[in-house]
Amino acid sequence: MSTPLLISTWSFSLPIIEVEFPKLAAAGTALDVVERCARVAELDESIDSVGFGGLPDREGRCTFDAAVMTSPPESGAVCGIERHRHPVSVARLVMEQTEHSMLVGSLADDFADEHGLPSQTILSESAKLKWEAWKQTNTPPIPPPLLDDGTGELFGSHDTIGTLAIDAGGAMAGSCSSSGMAWKVPGRVGDSPIIGHGLYVDPLRGAATGTGHGELISGICGSFLIVELMGRGASPEDAIHDTLARLAECWPLKKEHQVAFVAITPEGKYAAGSLRPGFKYAVCDVNQQVVLDPTVVLHS
Ligand code: SD4
Secondary structure (H helix, E strand, O other), X not given: OOOOEEEEEOHHHHHHHHHHHHHHHOOOOHHHHHHHHHHHHHHOOOOOOOOOOOOOOOOOOOOEEEEEEEEOOEEEEEEEEOOOOOXXXXXXXXXXXXXXXXXXXXXXXXXXXXXXXXXXXXXXHHXXXXXXXXXXHOOOOOOOOOEEOXXXXXXXXXXXXXXXXXXOOOOEEEEEEEOOOOOOOOOOOOOOOOEOOOEEEEOOOXXXXXXXXXHHHHHOOHHHHHHHHHHOOOOHHHHHHHHHHHHHHHOOOOOOOOEEEEEXXXXXXXXXXXXXXXXXXXEEOOOOEEEEOOOEEOOO
């Protein structure tokens, strides 16, 4: 347990947070750092569930969701962005430049235009080719369970980036960015941009972010529940365990369902957990820069 602390979902995020951690440890703010981490993933075409390179819906249209949060009154989110490659930055603009907390669809794109963000194609050529290949198979839009072998290579299509940070001044922030589920029904929004579902930050109680099947996470307000349990005295590990157990109690789980969370306390304790094996996460603090297996795996 120590601060500053930077923690993020999936092993592909280690090189990203390794670059950002020194800035967090110096004068960087937690909010700037979590935004930048998401922005790097959003431009990495090899990550097929975040930003450019993200897989489209069943009609071949790509849409992005993202959120940022520093406290219950300070959050911003966008759903269904179709023309901007950095939904996390649009989410931050919503938080900082409006009285609101969420904008959706083409009107969120218009808002990003008004703030000078460049309008661009967001469907990459490789994502389009994958969609065309999927169209031929006519299989349902349910991705296989994701396996992370720790090298940054992912197998499956659940790789939302959720990042949590505590800076040198003790301020906490989180970001979450996703292109959602591959081959989804057009208009579908997952947990990632919904405050309390894919992301929740409360400086008095802690922070949590999730990845995996958004419908499962949303059904139990997963990130809020973890933070609430920590606020009532649970360790991050126990809070994640109890949240995954609640999820398993509520849902008739299918073998392809996967959900994972990372969580931190204001003091810098942290943990991660997943419904099934295969999830990994990355941690940077003054003592280590590592990819770790989650301490909690509900169904091994
Ligand atoms: C969602 N949780 O939209 C996100 C997706 C995810 O593909 O983790 N990845 O349900």
